[in-house]
Amino acid sequence: MARESQEKAATSLDSAVTREISASLAPIDAELGRRYPGDPGTRQPVHTVYVPADAFAANTIRSWGDQALAALDEHAPDAASFAAVLGLSEELAEPVYARVRARLEHAPIDDLRVDFEDGYGLRTDAEEDAAAVHAARLISTAYKNGTAAPFMGIRMKCLEAGVRDRGIRTLDVFLTGLMESGGLPDGLVLTLPKVTYAEQVSAFVRLLEAIEKAHGLSARRLGFEIQIETSQSILAADGTATVARMIRAAEGRATGLHYGTFDYSAGLGVSAAYQASDHPVADHAKAVMQVAAAGTGVRVSDGSTNVLPVGPTAQVHDAWRLHYGLTRRALARAYYQGWDMHPGHLPTRFAAVCAFYREGFEQAAARLSAYVDRISGDVMDEPATARALSAYLLRGIDCGALDAAEVTELTGLGRVELGGFASPVRTDH
Numbered sequence: 001m002a003r004e005s006q007e008k009a010a011t012s013l014d015s016a017v018t019r020e021i022s023a024s025l026a027p028i029d030a031e032l033g034r035r036y037p038g039d040p041g042t043r044q045p046v047h048t049v050y051v052p053a054d055a056f057a058a059n060t061i062r063s064w065g066d067q068a069l070a071a072l073d074e075h076a077p078d079a080a081s082f083a084a085v086l087g088l089s090e091e092l093a094e095p096v097y098a099r100v101r102a103r104l105e106h107a108p109i110d111d112l113r114v115d116f117e118d119g120y121g122l123r124t125d126a127e128e129d130a131a132a133v134h135a136a137r138l139i140s141t142a143y144k145n146g147t148a149a150p151f152m153g154i155r156m157k158c159l160e161a162g163v164r165d166r167g168i169r170t171l172d173v174f175l176t177g178l179m180e181s182g183g184l185p186d187g188l189v190l191t192l193p194k195v196t197y198a199e200q201v202s203a204f205v206r207l208l209e210a211i212e213k214a215h216g217l218s219a220r221r222l223g224f225e226i227q228i229e230t231s232q233s234i235l236a237a238d239g240t241a242t243v244a245r246m247i248r249a250a251e252g253r254a255t256g257l258h259y260g261t262f263d264y265s266a267g268l269g270v271s272a273a274y275q276a277s278d279h280p281v282a283d284h285a286k287a288v289m290q291v292a293a294a295g296t297g298v299r300v301s302d303g304s305t306n307v308l309p310v311g312p313t314a315q316v317h318d319a320w321r322l323h324y325g326l327t328r329r330a331l332a333r334a335y336y337q338g339w340d341m342h343p344g345h346l347p348t349r350f351a352a353v354c355a356f357y358r359e360g361f362e363q364a365a366a367r368l369s370a371y372v373d374r375i376s377g378d379v380m381d382e383p384a385t386a387r388a389l390s391a392y393l394l395r396g397i398d399c400g401a402l403d404a405a406e407v408t409e410l411t412g413l414g415r416v417e418l419g420g421f422a423s424p425v426r427t428d429h
Contacts, residue, residue, distance in 0.1 A: 034252075035248070035296065036295035036296055037295075037296070037297050038295060038297060038423055039297060039299075039391070039422070039423055040297050041419055041422065041423045043150065043398045044299055044336055044337055044395070044398070045110035045111035045150065045151050045337055046110050046336065046337060046338075046349065046350075046353050046399050047109075047110055047111065047337060047338050047339065047340045047349050048110075048111040048112075048113055048151075048258070048301065048337065048338075048339050048340070049064065049109050049110075049111065049112050049113070049339075049340050049341075050113050050115045050119055050155065050339060050341065051112060051113070051114060051115060051119075052115050052119040052120045053114050053115060053116050053119075053120045053128075053131040053132070053134075053135060053154075054120060054123075054127075054131060056114045056131075056134070056135055056138065057138070058138055058141070058142070058147075060112070061108060061109045061112065061142075061147065061148075061149055062108070062147070063343075064108050064109055064343040064346065065104045065105065065108030065109070065343075065346070067343035067344070068104045068108060068343045068344065068346035068347055069101065069104045069105065071309065071316065071343070071344045071347060072100075072101065072104070072347050074313070075309075075313045075316045075317065075320075076317075076320075076347075078097070079093040079094045079096075079097035079098070080093060082096075082097050082100075082347075082351070083096070083097070085317045085320055085321060086320065086321065086324050086348070086351060086355075087321075088351075088355060092355055092358060092359065095354075095358060096351055096354045096355050096358065097351075099350070099354045099400060099401065100347055100350045100351050100354060102400070103346075103350045103400055104346060104347070104350070107149075107150075107400075108346055109149045109346075110149060110150055110151065110399075111149060111150065111151040111152070111189065111337075112149045112151070112152045112153075113152075113153055113154060113155045113189070113191055114135045114139070114152075114153070114154045114155070115154070115155045116128065116131070116132070116154055116155060116156050116157055116167075116170050117155050117156065117157050117158065117193050117194075118193075118263075122163075125166070125169075128166065128169075128170055129169070129170075129173055132154075132170045132173040132174045132177065133173060133174075133177050135154060135174060135177075136173070136174045136175075136176075136177025136178045136180075136181060137177060137181060139152050139153075139178065139185065140177070140178055140181035140182060140185070141181075143185040143187070144182070148185070148187065149187070150187050151187040151188075151189050152185070152187055152188065152189065153187075153188050153189035153190050153191065154170070154171070154174050154190065154191070155190075155191035155193055155227075156168075156170050156171045156174075156190070156191070156192065156193075157170065157193070158192065158193045158194035158195070158200075159192070159195075159200045159203060159204060160194065160196075168207060171190070171207070171211075172211065175211055175215070175222075176215075179215050184217070184221065184222075188222075189223075189224075189225060189255070190222065190223070190224040190225070191224065191225045191227055191258065192204055192224050192225065192226055192227060193227040193229065193260070194227065194229050194230065194260075194263070195226050195227060195228070195229075195230075195233055195246060196230045196232045196233055196242075197232070197242070198242060198245040198246045198248070198249040199249070201226065201246045201249040201250050201254075202249045204224065205249070205250060205251050205253060208222040208224070208253065220251075220252060220253060222253065223253045223254065223255045224250075224253060224254065224255065225254070225255055225256040225257070225258050225301075226243075226246055226247075226250070226254055226256070226257050226258070227258045227260050228243060228257055228258065228259050228260060228264065228285060228289055229259075229260030229263035229264050229267070230263065230264065230267055231264070231267050231268055233246070234284075234285050234288050234289075235288075241288055241291075241292055243257060243288060243289055243292045243293075244292040247292060247293065247296055247298055250298075254296075254298045255298065255299065256298060256299045256300070256301055256337075257289045257292075257293055257298060257299070257300050257301065258300075258301040258303070258339075259277070259282065259285060259286050259289065259300070259301065259302055259303045260303055261275060261276065261277050261282060261303030261304055261305075261306075261339075262275050262303075262306065264281070264282070264285055264303075265279060265281060265282065268281045275306075276305065276326070277302055277303045277304070277305065277326055277330065277338070278326060278329060282303070286300065286302065286333075286335060290334065290335075299336075299337065300334075300335055300337075301335065301337040301338060301339070302326075302330040302335040302337065302338035302339070303338065303339055304338065304339035304340065304341050305322060305323055305326055305341070305345075306341065307319050307322055307323070308341070308342045308344060308345075309323070309342065309344035309345065309348075310342070310344060316344065319344070320344075320347070320348045323345055323348040323349070323352075324348040324351060324352045326338075327348065327349055327352035327353070328352045328355070328356060331352065331353070331356045332356075336395060350400075353399050353401055354399075354400070354401040356401070357392070357395065357396030357399070357401035357402055358396075358401055358402070360392065361393070361396060361401075361402055361406075361407075361410075362410065364389045364392050364393060365393065365407060365410035365411045366410065367385070367389055368386060368389040368390060368393070368411050368413070368421070369410065369411045369412060369413075371385070371386045371389070372386075372411070372412065372413070386421050387421055387422055387423075389421075390413075390418045390419070390420075390421035390422035391422040393407050393411070393418055394415070394418050394419065394422055397415070
């Protein structure tokens with residue numbers, strides 16, 4: 001007989017104590033499940049491209065891809081020259097270049113936002129109405145004919161007093177146009193900019209509820225991103241983290257927190273020449289956003305660079321190195337999404353993402369496989385690390401940097417099994 005069966009564990013507590021403690025914590029269990037559901041496990045785009053509403057056309061996505069390919073052909077026509085610009089290893093040069101070109105040829109934009117805010121400016125009501133109708137028609141058509149980006153939507157004007165009515169009307173016209181064209185696409189994303197107070201988020205929730213009711217949509221069908229562009233959205237007057245209150249005020253509708261590099265930097269007095277996503281004020285803001293969003297299912301996105309890869313080859317190469325470096329820096333800090341402002345940014349966006357996942361692929365796969373097999377190595381991994389490794393591999397697959405078959409070959413795990421490690425079922429609620 002095993003030793004365990006010969007020894008009896010002694011206890012000193014009545015079972016009623018355990019029941020009483022469990023009952024007292026039941027509200028907390030429910031609160032944890034409601035407020036911290038974990039990552040949704042869905043694909044996150046690697047970038048968001050903003051296109052002014054008056055420039056948005058049926059061929060915008062294809063045009064951006066073609067312009068990015070033309071930039072490669074002119075300034076880095078082969079894998080070796082592109083790798084030399086970015087400092088890629090010889091081993092990574094060919095696979096990264098091939099995957100970048102494939103993305104630009106077949107899926108150049110992950111997430112497109114038709115911009116009715118800063119990139120569009122103030123227009124007559126008739127002009128903005130027409131642009132909103134136009135955007136709805138083109139987006140609806142793109143999803144029907146298979147030319148849409150995986151995610152598409154609009155950035156309306158904010159809810160500050162001067163533009164509030166116009167922003168609400170544009171959102172109404174756009175969503176009504178989508179409904180009249182056949183309904184809301186699955187990849188629809190709405191962005192609310194320049195949010196300063198949690199009460200603005202609450203007001204937007206009420207607005208979305210009214211729109212859902214008007215169109216007979218299911219409750220909570222409409223979600224939205226919150227754009228963090230002011231110091232007050234990070235730290236409130238009473239010293240609390242405003243952004244955490246915003247997530248709560250969204251009542252489960254918030255899908256992302258997007259950092260606005262230039263508005264935020266300017267608001268803190270940073271000189272124009274130093275406004276960048278790696279400035280200390282940016283790092284602080286994004287760190288607060290990241291902590292506030294952790295476990296809530298709300299994802300954090302980095303901002304953009306305004307240094308465009310245009311002009312002579314040497315100038316383009318400098319801009320590419322800058323953008324590549326900023327993107328790699330963001331990925332290392334767990335900001336898996338950013339903004340791209342120009343077609344010339346696409347080659348380095350996809351190169352940075354591809355290199356990030358391919359560089360660490362074999363080590364991550366080996367560590368996860370060892371964890372699954374309970375094999376000791378030079379790193380003692382815990383369940384939390386297995387979760388991070390699985391999430392890393394899934395992100396690599398989703399963005400096209402890794403192939404599902406090669407991940408399965410090295411880990412022995414398919415997508416379902418990887419998802420189980422990346423988003424384990426919680427047992428505390």
